[in-house]
Amino acid sequence: xxxxxxxxxxxxxxxxGAGRWARLTHGPMHAPPGPTxxxxxxxxxxxxxxxxxxxxxxxAFRQVEDLxxxxxxxxxxxxxxxxGELAPLAARAGKSLLLEKPLAATLEQAREVADAVAGSGxxxxxxxxxxxxxxxxxxxxxxxxLRAQGGPAGGxxxxxxxxxxxxxxxxxxxxxTWRGGPAGMLLDIGPHLLDLVQExxxxxxxxxxxxxxxxxxxxxxxxxxxxxxxxxxxxxxxVDPARTRVEVYxxxxxxxxxxxxxxxxxxxxxxxxxxxxxxxxxxxVTADAAQGLRLQAVLEAVxxxxxxxxxxxxxxxxx
Numbered sequence: 001x002x003x004x005x006x007x008x009x010x011x012x013x014x015x016x017g018a019g020r021w022a023r024l025t026h027g028p029m030h031a032p033p034g035p036t037x038x039x040x041x042x043x044x045x046x047x048x049x050x051x052x053x054x055x056x057x058x059x060a061f062r063q064v065e066d067l068x069x070x071x072x073x074x075x076x077x078x079x080x081x082x083x084g085e086l087a088p089l090a091a092r093a094g095k096s097l098l099l100e101k102p103l104a105a106t107l108e109q110a111r112e113v114a115d116a117v118a119g120s121g122x123x124x125x126x127x128x129x130x131x132x133x134x135x136x137x138x139x140x141x142x143x144x145x146l147r148a149q150g151g152p153a154g155g156x157x158x159x160x161x162x163x164x165x166x167x168x169x170x171x172x173x174x175x176x177t178w179r180g181g182p183a184g185m186l187l188d189i190g191p192h193l194l195d196l197v198q199e200x201x202x203x204x205x206x207x208x209x210x211x212x213x214x215x216x217x218x219x220x221x222x223x224x225x226x227x228x229x230x231x232x233x234x235x236x237x238x239v240d241p242a243r244t245r246v247e248v249y250x251x252x253x254x255x256x257x258x259x260x261x262x263x264x265x266x267x268x269x270x271x272x273x274x275x276x277x278x279x280x281x282x283x284x285v286t287a288d289a290a291q292g293l294r295l296q297a298v299l300e301a302v303x304x305x306x307x308x309x310x311x312x313x314x315x316x317x318x319x
Contacts, residue, residue, distance in 0.1 A: 084109030151251020164235030
């Protein structure tokens with residue numbers, strides 16, 4: 001029996017990545033006691049892999065294929081392009097996946113990840129952290145119930161972050177190359193907000209966007225069922241901690257949600273438990289690779305809308 005009483009041996013997990021998020025969240029998440037156990041680390045930077053593996057008390061592997069031989073699941077803490085390259089390899093090797101958001105750097109890559117997961121039948125969990133809070137689940141349930149009562153539905157949402165200000169994600173020891181790309185902010189914080197907009201107002205049908213996908217955007221969304229939404233995302237606001245808020249309106253009233261007071265550790269514990277239950281028992285998960293692919297199609301539509309203006313259909317980009 002596992003330390004948390006779920007039954008069976010802890011699921012053996014290999015960690016891919018040795019950067020900041022691997023050190024702060026992904027690696028420590030599998031510390032005992034619990035339903036998973038870390039069995040090794042691999043990263044392209046050998047010295048970083050060695051250092052993190054020593055901190056976590058597990059071996060560092062020189063080849064990712066060697067890590068895959070000793071684990072049942074792989075936890076990815078790498079840039080989107082690297083995850084898009086390696087996640088299909090792990091899935092085809094029969095390994096379940098804990099995936100960062102977004103699934104990949106491009107929609108084509110994301111489709112390869114989702115197809116590999118579906119084709120191999122492995123479990124997948126996507127780290128859309130806000131979805132794993134109990135309060136978020138309550139809000140999404142209330143939003144769905146509110147819309148079901150009828151009347152025109154709409155919503156507002158925002159995500160304010162200071163990570164793209166000087167001294168943030170693009171500078172110093174915490175700097176990451178992919179976040180500095182032409183759509184860095186959209187790929188980084190966009191998944192968290194647009195996922196909640198989609199879950200609370202219904203699947204996004206088409207989008208319109210104004211601003212710069214690298215730093216800040218105003219996004220209008222039209223949803224299946226007729227709801228409309230307006231979202232603002234910015235990485236250039238000096239707030240600490242980052243702030244996320246979603247409001248849904250319909251004929252019967254309104255429901256609201258924000259990140260104030262949420263426990264940052266709660267989603268990681270739930271993701272760990274869901275991964276283990278999915279591997280051992282085939283249990284459902286909160287967000288999987290198929291949902292991650294649909295979200296990536298929304299991100300691509302937003303990027304195209306910001307670049308070219310006008311409305312862009314999510315289905316037209318492959319959603």
